[in-house]
Amino acid sequence: MRSVRLVSMGLMLLLAGCATGPRGSGIPDEEALYDVPLEELWPPVRQFFTDNHLSFREDRGNFVLETEWREEFGGSKVSGFWHRYLVLGKRETPTRGKLWIIRVTRSAHRTLATAGDELDWGVNRTVGQEPGAAEASGWSMEDQAEFQDRPIGENAIVVGSAQGSRDLVMEWKVFHAVAPQLARKAPDAKKETEVAKAETPEVKAPVLAVECGQPIIGLSPQATPGGVMLLGELHGTQEVPRFLAQGACQTASSGTPVTVGLELPVENQQRVATFIRSTGSEDDWLKLMEAPFWRNPYQDGRSSEAMANLLEQLRQLRAQGLDVDAFVFDHPGLKGQAHEDAMAATVLSRVRQEPGRFFLVVSGNIHPRTRQGLPWDASYRPMGLLLSGQLKHVVALDMAYDSGSAWICSVEGGTQLDCGVRPARGKDNGDRFFVHRFDRPNEAGYHGIFYVGSVTASLPAVRRGLGRPGSRDNSLQPLVEPEDTLASRQ
Numbered sequence: 001m002r003s004v005r006l007v008s009m010g011l012m013l014l015l016a017g018c019a020t021g022p023r024g025s026g027i028p029d030e031e032a033l034y035d036v037p038l039e040e041l042w043p044p045v046r047q048f049f050t051d052n053h054l055s056f057r058e059d060r061g062n063f064v065l066e067t068e069w070r071e072e073f074g075g076s077k078v079s080g081f082w083h084r085y086l087v088l089g090k091r092e093t094p095t096r097g098k099l100w101i102i103r104v105t106r107s108a109h110r111t112l113a114t115a116g117d118e119l120d121w122g123v124n125r126t127v128g129q130e131p132g133a134a135e136a137s138g139w140s141m142e143d144q145a146e147f148q149d150r151p152i153g154e155n156a157i158v159v160g161s162a163q164g165s166r167d168l169v170m171e172w173k174v175f176h177a178v179a180p181q182l183a184r185k186a187p188d189a190k191k192e193t194e195v196a197k198a199e200t201p202e203v204k205a206p207v208l209a210v211e212c213g214q215p216i217i218g219l220s221p222q223a224t225p226g227g228v229m230l231l232g233e234l235h236g237t238q239e240v241p242r243f244l245a246q247g248a249c250q251t252a253s254s255g256t257p258v259t260v261g262l263e264l265p266v267e268n269q270q271r272v273a274t275f276i277r278s279t280g281s282e283d284d285w286l287k288l289m290e291a292p293f294w295r296n297p298y299q300d301g302r303s304s305e306a307m308a309n310l311l312e313q314l315r316q317l318r319a320q321g322l323d324v325d326a327f328v329f330d331h332p333g334l335k336g337q338a339h340e341d342a343m344a345a346t347v348l349s350r351v352r353q354e355p356g357r358f359f360l361v362v363s364g365n366i367h368p369r370t371r372q373g374l375p376w377d378a379s380y381r382p383m384g385l386l387l388s389g390q391l392k393h394v395v396a397l398d399m400a401y402d403s404g405s406a407w408i409c410s411v412e413g414g415t416q417l418d419c420g421v422r423p424a425r426g427k428d429n430g431d432r433f434f435v436h437r438f439d440r441p442n443e444a445g446y447h448g449i450f451y452v453g454s455v456t457a458s459l460p461a462v463r464r465g466l467g468r469p470g471s472r473d474n475s476l477q478p479l480v481e482p483e484d485t486l487a488s489r490q
Contacts, residue, residue, distance in 0.1 A: 025434075026220030028168040031098055032175035036182055038063050038089045038097040044178045045087065045099065051177075052208040054085070063089025069106070070211040073245055074320040078309040080108040081242075083211050085170065099174060103167040103214060163431065169215045173208075210320045212249035213242075218435035223251040223258070225356045227393040228347075230384050231450055232365030234399055234424060236301025236407030239452035240362065241310035243433055247360055248314060252322035259354065260314060261347060261361035263302055264328035265293050276315050276326055289462050299419055299460040301407045306458035329361075337380065343367065344386035351391060368396040371445030384445060397435065398446040401426040404455035421457040428454075 034041050042063055049056050049067060058065035065087045072079040086102040222229060233240045244260055251258040264272070271288050278284040288294075288311065294303050317324045327350050331342040343363070351359055366374065368384040388394040403426045409419040429451050437448040 024221040024437075025218045026169075027215060027217050028172050031168075032171050033092065033096065033098050034175075034179070034182065035096050037095055038091050040182070041097045041099075041178070042089055044181045045089070045174060048174050048177050049085075049087075054208065056085075056087075072211050072213050073249060073313040074210045074316045078312050079242070079245070081213065082106050083213065085167070086164070099171055101167050101170045101174070102164050103170065104164040105214065165214070165432075167214070208253075210249060210253060210317060210322060212253055213246045214432065215250060216243070216247055216433045216435060218437070219247055219250065220254065222395055222435060222437075223247070223254070223256055223358045224393065225256055225358060227395065228351055228359045228361060228387065228391055230368035230387070230394065230396040231360065231362040232368040232396070232398045232446070233362050234301075234401070234406055234408075234455070235364060236304055236458055237401075237404075237424075237452070237455040238304075238306045238458045239401065239455050240399065241304075241306040241313075241458070243450065243452050244360055244362060245310055245313040245317075246433065248324045249317055249322065251358055251360075252317065252324050257323040257325075257354075257357040259325045259327060259350070259357050259359050260310075261350070261359060262307070262310075262326060262328050263330045263343075263363040263367075265330050265332050266328055266346060267291070268293055269328050272311065272326055272328055275311055276318060278315065280312060280315055280319075294460075294462045298409065298417060299407070300409045301419075301458070303460055303462075304407060304458035305461040308461035325357075330363075336377075340367065340381060340383050340386065344383040344390075347383070348387060348390055365398055368398075369445045370394070370396050370441060370447070371443070382445075395437075395447050396441075396445060397448050397450045398442075398444070400429065400449040400451040402428045402454040405457040406455055407457045407459060421459070424455050426455065 042060075046056075046058070046065065049065065054067045054070075056065045056067045067085045067087075069082040069084050072081045072083065082105070084104050086104060088100040088102070090098045090100055092098060231240070231244075248258045248260055262272075268291050271291055275284055275288040289308070294308070296303065311326065314324050314326050329343050329346040329350075331339055331346070334342050347359075347361060351357075361368075363383070367382055369382040370384040370388045372379070372381050372385055374380045374382075384394065384396045388396075401424065404424055405421050406424040407419065408422040408424070409417055410422070411417055431453045432451075433453065434451050435448065436451070438446070441447050
């Protein structure tokens with residue numbers, strides 16, 4: 001009798017929101033406990049991962065399983081991040097158990113590497129070694145060839161860096177699926193089970209077909225249908241596009257349709273819409289990237305490789321069945337207040353056309369402000385102010401980050417605009433992405449911040465020729481300067 005009571009009560013508390021972290025972080029602040037022995041808990045846990053197509057290997061005797069690596073965003077091949085779960089069954093008492101679920105993340109680059117740690121990126125392990133070192137190590141040329149022929153994902157995570165942390169969100173997702181099963185199977189508890197089912201709706205196991213990365217702290221309470229989240233970014237980083245892709249993936253996976261708004265020229269709208277709905281072939285990439293915007297000789301960071309890859313990640317999410325979309329809203333031919341008015345009108349029109357969606361809209365950090373005035377123009381009315389006067393649910397967030405680098409444009413010598421990789425100084429607030437709301441808007445009208453950790457510069461997607469960002473054809477063709485270049489803009 002007691003078994004069903006505790007499981008059912010825990011389920012009702014979760015549905016009521018009692019497992020949400022402090023100040024609406026969207027992250028549970030307590031463990032999911034099961035008042036059953038681990039021997040009874042483990043079979044439905046195994047079934048959960050099987051039902052969600054998460055292949056695993058396990059040590060049954062010790063109640064441990066480990067899933068296979070999965071790339072973010074459904075295997076987009078451009079994210080560079082992989083995740084797996086380590087699930088540990090913990091025995092509280094002989095009749096009570098719990099799960100610890102550790103998410104392990106690896107990357108194909110230095111993003112997650114420990115400071116001072118050097119990775120061997122050489123094709124041949126004997127590079128830098130004395131003659132005969134290959135024979136001494138037992139690695140032959142055939143071994144090297146076999147290693148290099150392994151799938152790109154496995155190759156990348158071998159040379160990547162890693163970090164692991166407990167995933168309470170995943171622990172409660174498993175609880176959602178497992179607790180009702182345990183309640184139904186409990187002996188001599190028919191009456192209590194019927195009461196629990198009458199008081200709480202049936203909770204189905206979440207669909208985990210797409211890996212969305214570590215949950216962004218504080219995002220889910222803000223990601224509501226009809227809501228507009230304006231993100232004021234520092235252009236030219238790898239981290240902001242990844243934040244957008246993860247945010248879109250996590251929001252859509254929870255059942256809320258999401259649309260990402262990008263500060264790209266409105267002339268690119270049809271290209272972006274077509275690409276998002278395409279198969280992502282080389283021809284699809286060429287059609288997207290041949291636009292003058294991507295080939296502008298003055299690249300300000302908005303046309304970075306990371307931003308182009310974001311479009312591929314959103315395309316892949318759509319292909320996996322998630323309800324995500326994208327639109328563009330910049331009007332580069334306009335200046336000053338007319339520019340803000342036009343951008344606001346474009347965003348407003350899109351939001352009103354689709355009132356049931358959540359909008360993630362990113363731009364330079366002047367535009368999202370919700371208060372009038374800039375240091376050089378007291379009458380200036382930014383896009384955020386204009387939108388907040390027309391829409392009920394607008395949240396403007398300024399970018400926060402740890403020190404690193406970014407692709408930044410600056411005026412050299414007072415006249416010459418120069419763009420390149422520059423140091424970016426920030427403040428260390430850990431390595432987890434998060435959203436934080438202030439008690440009240442600050443002087444610029446921002447309602448809070450979004451934090452992306454240490455930043456890394458993302459170079460222009462197309463510097464020479466056309467094609468998929470990062471592909472070899474980008475380095476073989478001469479730079480083509482378009483006739484209609486676009487002005488660089490914050």
